[in-house]
Amino acid sequence: MRYSALSLLKNALSGHKNWQPLWRDDNPKDGYDILIIGGGGHGLATAYYLAKEFGITNVAVLEKGWIGGGNVGRNTTIIRSNYLLPGNIPFYELSMQLWEDLEQDINYNAMISQRGVLNLYHSDGQRDAFARRGNAMRLHGVDAQLLDVGEVLRLVPHLNVEDARFPILGGLFQPRGGTVRHDAVAWGYARAAGARGVSIVQNCEVTGFNISNGKVFGVETTRGPINAGRIGVAVAGSSGLLAQMAGLKLPVESHVLQAFVSEALKPVINTVVTYGAGHFYISQSDKGGLVFGGDLDGYNSYAQRGNLATVEDVCEGAISMMPALGAARILRHWGGIVDMSMDGSPIIDKTPVDGLYLNAGWCYGGFKATPASGLAFAHLLAREVSLEEAAAYRLDRFGEGALLDEKGMGAQPNLH
Numbered sequence: 001m002r003y004s005a006l007s008l009l010k011n012a013l014s015g016h017k018n019w020q021p022l023w024r025d026d027n028p029k030d031g032y033d034i035l036i037i038g039g040g041g042h043g044l045a046t047a048y049y050l051a052k053e054f055g056i057t058n059v060a061v062l063e064k065g066w067i068g069g070g071n072v073g074r075n076t077t078i079i080r081s082n083y084l085l086p087g088n089i090p091f092y093e094l095s096m097q098l099w100e101d102l103e104q105d106i107n108y109n110a111m112i113s114q115r116g117v118l119n120l121y122h123s124d125g126q127r128d129a130f131a132r133r134g135n136a137m138r139l140h141g142v143d144a145q146l147l148d149v150g151e152v153l154r155l156v157p158h159l160n161v162e163d164a165r166f167p168i169l170g171g172l173f174q175p176r177g178g179t180v181r182h183d184a185v186a187w188g189y190a191r192a193a194g195a196r197g198v199s200i201v202q203n204c205e206v207t208g209f210n211i212s213n214g215k216v217f218g219v220e221t222t223r224g225p226i227n228a229g230r231i232g233v234a235v236a237g238s239s240g241l242l243a244q245m246a247g248l249k250l251p252v253e254s255h256v257l258q259a260f261v262s263e264a265l266k267p268v269i270n271t272v273v274t275y276g277a278g279h280f281y282i283s284q285s286d287k288g289g290l291v292f293g294g295d296l297d298g299y300n301s302y303a304q305r306g307n308l309a310t311v312e313d314v315c316e317g318a319i320s321m322m323p324a325l326g327a328a329r330i331l332r333h334w335g336g337i338v339d340m341s342m343d344g345s346p347i348i349d350k351t352p353v354d355g356l357y358l359n360a361g362w363c364y365g366g367f368k369a370t371p372a373s374g375l376a377f378a379h380l381l382a383r384e385v386s387l388e389e390a391a392a393y394r395l396d397r398f399g400e401g402a403l404l405d406e407k408g409m410g411a412q413p414n415l416h
């Protein structure tokens, strides 16, 4: 079914009784050419691009829960390509360009809103670092503007610039950054992949790999064994667990990250703002809720819920950046499990097990990467070589010490 103004009218006139399900809820077959483990944004996008770009449709996405139940439906919806390092900028800019065409490409409204992303700076040193980042972006053809405090206030009038403990001096602004409705991305990719013949199998947990002579030939699942010569793992916060099943140890730790939504308010913030003197980021959804988040909870965990100390910490960041936020009530908050790599950058690569491929290490920022990650992982699975824009995301860089450390934090995953 194609969405259009005409289909909307036809379905409205027939009482909305004839809309089709977005995707088939398939039963698993005995075997496929390619299996993707994980029905999050990255797994679904991979399946879609395998079908669309490489004509490979005998593919199944195996999801242990339901589509959209993982981080793809739990994140704070921010997209941007404001990176510094040459290994990262082209990849995230490719993702931004794919976002810009996504709704037409998959014929699905993902509510992509390029309302801009503003990173605040609070010291001369931070301004210099942001100027450097902005220059690196512009050298790669990415939009970036360094704003002074007056320009920042015109964008976000309620910021606390006067008697703040960390005064706001300005900001680095990427106008093309913004937000995307996160669960619509999962639904849209699932629908588009399913329409091209990919099987979407929910409630199917992978419990082990069948490996012989160093080559994988299938998986064990809660719905029986399934064979495939090529298997892509895209399970985000569960990456370490899946790798362990294949006898591998990854340079990745799993941590809880929480997100928050306030009661609906009249428009108060019309861009995405990040605080530079603490870890805090906020935007306002089209429904009026303030959507915000901050730091990790700070300990390794596979629990999709966080603790109150972090709630307090995030709210302190909010109020010190914009005191008026203290009057808003939190409506709900939740946690997701993020796969923090040792250098803060992702991995899209083959593994030492022949036929087993890995997509992991997305840290705080894998949602914005969803389209490019899917395309790059599909490219690797189909062609056995990396997409040029993702060539830096090798697994062996950790062994060689050739890290891609965007924040310069060293091998401390919780700080990236």
Ligand SMILES: Cc1cc2nc3c(=O)[nH]c(=O)nc-3n(C[C@H](O)[C@H](O)[C@H](O)COP(=O)(O)OP(=O)(O)OC[C@H]3O[C@@H](n4cnc5c(N)ncnc54)[C@H](O)[C@@H]3O)c2cc1C
Pocket (backbone or CB within 6 Å): 037, 038, 039, 040, 041, 042, 043, 062, 063, 064, 065, 066, 068, 069, 070, 071, 072, 073, 074, 075, 076, 077, 078, 079, 204, 205, 206, 207, 234, 235, 236, 237, 238, 242, 257, 258, 259, 293, 334, 335, 336, 337, 338, 362, 363, 364, 365, 366, 367, 368, 369
């Ligand atoms: C609170 C929070 C806020 C965030 N905010 C942002 C943001 O603003 N911008 C941004 O760019 N990024 C953000 N992120 C990060 C981003 O959401 C993730 O990096 C990204 O969604 C991970 O990829 P995914 O969508 O494929 O993951 P997921 O949606 O988690 O998909 C992985 C899937 O694998 C499944 N799975 C796990 N084990 C198995 C198994 N054994 N068998 C079968 N299936 C299995 C899981 O059930 C899950 O559905 C945020 C993350 C969180 C938690």
